[in-house]
Amino acid sequence: MSCDFVGLATPGVQGLTPYVPGKPIAELERELGIRNIIKLASNENPLGPSAQVLSALDAVKADLTRYPDGNGFLLKQALSAKLGVGADTITLGNGSNDVLDLIARAFLSPGDEAVFSQYAFAVYPISTQACGATAVVTPARDWGHDLPAMAAAITAKTKVVFIANPNNPTGTSFGRSEWEAFISAVPESVLVVLDEAYIEYVDTATDALDGLDYLPQYPNLIVTRTFSKAYGLAALRVGYSVSHPQIANLLNRVRQPFNVDSFALAGACAALNDAEYLQRSRLVNRQGMAQFVEAFERLGLDFIPSAGNFITVHFAVDGAEIYQKLLREGVIVRPLANYGMPHSLRISIGLPQENQRCIEALQRVLEQ
Secondary structure (H helix, E strand, O other): OOOOHHHHOOHHHHOOOOOOOOOOHHHHHHHHOOOOOEEOOOOOOOOOOOHHHHHHHHHHHHHOOOOOOOOOHHHHHHHHHHHOOOHHHEEEEOOHHHHHHHHHHHHOOOOOEEEEEOOOOOHHHHHHHHOOOEEEEEOOEOOEOOHHHHHHOOOOOEEEEEEEOOOOOOOOOOOHHHHHHHHOOOOOOOEEEEEOOOHHHOOOOOOOOOHHHHOOOOOOEEEEEEOOOOOOOOOOOOEEEEOOHHHHHHHHHHOOOOOOOHHHHHHHHHHHHOHHHHHHHHHHHHHHHHHHHHHHHHHOOOEEOOOOOEEEEEOOOOHHHHHHHHHHOOEEOEEOHHHOOOOEEEEEOOOHHHHHHHHHHHHHHHHO
């Protein structure tokens, strides 16, 4: 090959490695020659789809030849009513990943900096470097965000700060007092992106933070959320951000037309109205989390207390070794070496029987 295509790419893209998703269950069953594999790797909702969502999707089939509503009018109106925000503050995305990427493309250029934490969501460095901006990674504190350190890392070159609460993949979270000290110290010219993909799982009895409460006071704040987790719509890919109308307008300038399809729009509207499904999602997650915590404590394993729908556990040996052995037991989890955590695995909360199967498989692996 005479052409160096890598050399043709922008410097930021040259420095990236492709995101590696988990293997599909069917492929692993063929590879390993086993059946009934369970997947606890991608922080998906184990309940299956809401009946109301399935009914809404069925109604959309007749319009498959038509483009979706490029403005997402009905979903924006539903979100506006549910969240108490103006429709002009909402930007819809093909999952919240899409919105995070829109923010980077709208506001980051070569020479700019974006600040985020060690052990942060993989999309932050991808979107930052793809725009040619510089990633400034602050050391984690107790596996989570060190907000004072992140504030101190802001310079005249900083355009965006990405913060996930709860954080993926560690499950850590912070409350209102820490957040208020941080956001009040950030210059108004620096955008703060508060990624709340897992907020529906947070215990509201605690000092729970809701980013939407701070939008009126801090116009440089962008809150992103998703329907992929607690609402059970991961396959449909729909998320959104809420921000100052001027920011939403700028994001819509770089948003691709029809980035959210008709099934996703209809499914999200139905999911918002299914309060019973959301309540069951939270209950199943809370009970499953307790299952894993009890098991890890019994097995003498160190883990990170989590506010999400997953839990990260540490091992004395390479996590990839445990991961491979669990695969042969028919259990898929997520190794975290690509997050700089080579001795850790992230396990999504499943149904009670799935959790128990994972625990029993892990116990067998540790006894080998």
